[in-house]
Amino acid sequence: MQRLALKWRRAGKRVALVPTMGYLHAGHLSLVQRARQAVGPRGLVVASIYVNPTQFGPKEDLAKYPRDLPRDRRLCRAAGVDVLFTPDDAEIYPGRGTGAYTTYVVEETLTGVMEGAARPGHFRGVTTVVAKLFNLVLPEVAVFGQKDFQQAAVLQRMTADLNFPIQLIIAPTLREADGLAMSSRNKYLTAEERAQATILFHALEASKLAIKRRPVSAARLKSDLRAFMTVAPLARLDYVEFFDPATLQPVARVKPGSHMALAVFFGKTRLIDNAAL
Numbered sequence: 001m002q003r004l005a006l007k008w009r010r011a012g013k014r015v016a017l018v019p020t021m022g023y024l025h026a027g028h029l030s031l032v033q034r035a036r037q038a039v040g041p042r043g044l045v046v047a048s049i050y051v052n053p054t055q056f057g058p059k060e061d062l063a064k065y066p067r068d069l070p071r072d073r074r075l076c077r078a079a080g081v082d083v084l085f086t087p088d089d090a091e092i093y094p095g096r097g098t099g100a101y102t103t104y105v106v107e108e109t110l111t112g113v114m115e116g117a118a119r120p121g122h123f124r125g126v127t128t129v130v131a132k133l134f135n136l137v138l139p140e141v142a143v144f145g146q147k148d149f150q151q152a153a154v155l156q157r158m159t160a161d162l163n164f165p166i167q168l169i170i171a172p173t174l175r176e177a178d179g180l181a182m183s184s185r186n187k188y189l190t191a192e193e194r195a196q197a198t199i200l201f202h203a204l205e206a207s208k209l210a211i212k213r214r215p216v217s218a219a220r221l222k223s224d225l226r227a228f229m230t231v232a233p234l235a236r237l238d239y240v241e242f243f244d245p246a247t248l249q250p251v252a253r254v255k256p257g258s259h260m261a262l263a264v265f266f267g268k269t270r271l272i273d274n275a276a277l
Helices: 002-010 026-037 069-079 120-139 149-161 186-188 192-197 198-212 218-231
Strands: 017-018 042-050 081-083 141-145 167-169 236-244 259-266 268-274
Touching: 002 017, 002 120, 017 026, 017 120, 026 042, 026 069, 026 141, 026 167, 026 236, 042 069, 042 120, 069 081, 081 120, 120 149, 141 149, 149 167, 149 259, 186 198, 198 218, 198 236, 198 259, 198 268
Parallel strands: 017 042, 017 141, 042 081, 141 167
Antiparallel strands: 236 259, 259 268
16 A cells, blocks of 8 residues: 555645545545545545554443445445555554554543543544544545544644654545435344434423523533433433533533534444534
8 A cells, every 4th residue: 555655646636535444334435525525536536444452441342343345346446546555463563462562552632521531542543544544645634524523633733743744634524314424334223213312402402592592601501411311211312421622621601602512322332423503
């Protein structure tokens, strides 16, 4: 992959990278479209598929994370992906499991809240694998989805701090017709859980409405949301946070310009969503 990327660079080709963990859906394919717009018809779009073990905790769903590479290949081809990069663990983490792999990328200021607090070590895995993909594919542009808002902020900070000459594009979240954010993990949901999963979207909309006239105490709004979510009895709230979108630090009063994120379990399936308020 790196030899090919260096060849493209010598030829003056503009390259965009869309990193994924596979089991692609329309949201992923919208990132491919955005990548193509960024590099134009003469540029190259690389999609990577790699289920990165270092961003999963010991009790998370690494082993059962959905995988269907033949299907993903067909979707990538139809979407106009030029190169599909599908490394394995031995290629990305040489010696992993023997203690030989020791160098990780750690972002220290944006990862102590929300997903970083709920999933210790998660962002160490994310930043490390993305930094490695940047060095392997050598893109000028990389496209990520806004559904993982904190991840996007962490990767923007990492890209700036480590001087990667890469433009990060954060593309809007794609949603199903009923508002549920598209996610590979949605396939885990039972029919009843899927029907109730729209509570995440409704919680975002309710919060927007709550602050429309005046700022509201974050503690009060969190309490109201917990009560609001009881209409979906299968939903178990992991966290809900209101924060400054630039620093990710919690705000005491929620007002227009604040950002909101939440994580909700349905059985063992954990869904996330966020919105600017």
